Each structure stands twice: as C-alpha cells, then as structure tokens.
Amino acid sequence: MVKYREDVDAVLRALADPTRRAVVERLAKGPAIVSALGEPFAMTLPALMQHLRILEEAGIVTSQKVGRSRTVSLRPGALDVLHLWLDGQRTPAERQADRLGIHLSRTTPHPPKETP
Template sequence: MPNYQAELDAVLRALADPTRRAVVERLSVSPAVVSELAAPFSMALPSLMQHLRVLEDAGVVSSEKHGRVRTVSLRPGALDVLHLWLGEQRTPAERQADRLGIHLARTGSKDS
C-alpha cells in the first residue's frame, strides 16, 4: 500500500460530497470569499462552513481571514495525490488492454 494512503483517503472522503466538489470546481477558477461560495447553495452559512472545514482538514483548500472576510483558495498540488493514485490504477488496465490488442491483431491476421 502506498505511503500516501491516509492523504488519499482524506481527499477522497472530502470530495465524496457533491457540494464540496462544486466548491472545489469554483475555487479552481480563483479564490473566493465565503459569501460568494455560499451564493449558489440553498443552505445556511454554518452548513457551508462545515463543508469548507472538511476540505481544509483534508488539505484541499486553505483560508485566510482579513478583518471579517474569509477568503478560501484551492491549495496548489492538493489533488496531486489523486492523479498519482489514478495513474497507478490505470497502468495495469492499460497493460491488459495492450495485451488484448496484440492478441486480437494476431488472431485477426490468421483469419484473413
């Protein structure tokens, strides 16, 4: 098992919720203040803050407070662990597909 398993688990848990995924999609464009992030959702501000806390605890976002305004941004490289894990999962499947392609090419040429 990779040594980044705990980080991967935290990111996957954080992104399992559609609201949190929508927040991450929005933050991929630019940082935003909490009130701006809350606008598209029909939920109370404390509920959105809970979602942001989950994302922050997982290391996906970071926030800064300036006066009464909290700005949230996507942490650079926060989703790299997903890319790494998906790449590791894709490799065996791609090898199997390559072997199948070779097999089909061989058997297809014999039928000609």
C-alpha cells in the same frame, strides 16, 4: 506508504460530497470569499463552513481571514495525491498504449508547413 493512503482517503472522502466538489470546481477559477461561495447553495452559513472545514482538513483548500471576510483558495498541488493514486490504478495495457503514443509522436516525421 501509510501517510500516502491516508492522504488519498482524506481527499476521496472530502470529494465524495457534491457540494464540496462544486466548491472545488469554483475555487479552481480563483480564490473566493465565503459568502460568494455559499450563493449557489441553499444552505446556512454554518453548513457551508462545515463543508469548507472538511476540505481544509483534507488539505484541499486554505483560508485566510482579512478583516471581516474569509477568503478560501484551492491549495496548489492538493489533488496531486489523487492523480498519482489514479495513475497507479491504470492497467498495463493503458500504460503501454500511452508509451506507444509518446514514442510515435517523437518518431513520426511531421510534414513541413507550407509558406504562403
């Protein structure tokens, strides 16, 4: 349980910064080289590298150097720990409403589709 909390804390700390959130949003579309990641931001390369280091230490991104370029990727499942934590914070009423919705979708008959 302690490791789980540490993971949640690390992800939340990393995502607290708007620049890092923007980087994660960009990487959700696919891997990118560092220079391309830095284009939308008015910051130096060392500053961007510091943001990437924080994301990597939190386990959100991975990087790989090929030749002179460093490619950064979103780590699959990296945000699952945050999703699990958020799901655990939902109220009992929200959970009941979700279960009711699932039940109704399974038991409500759907009208037959008309054929032309």
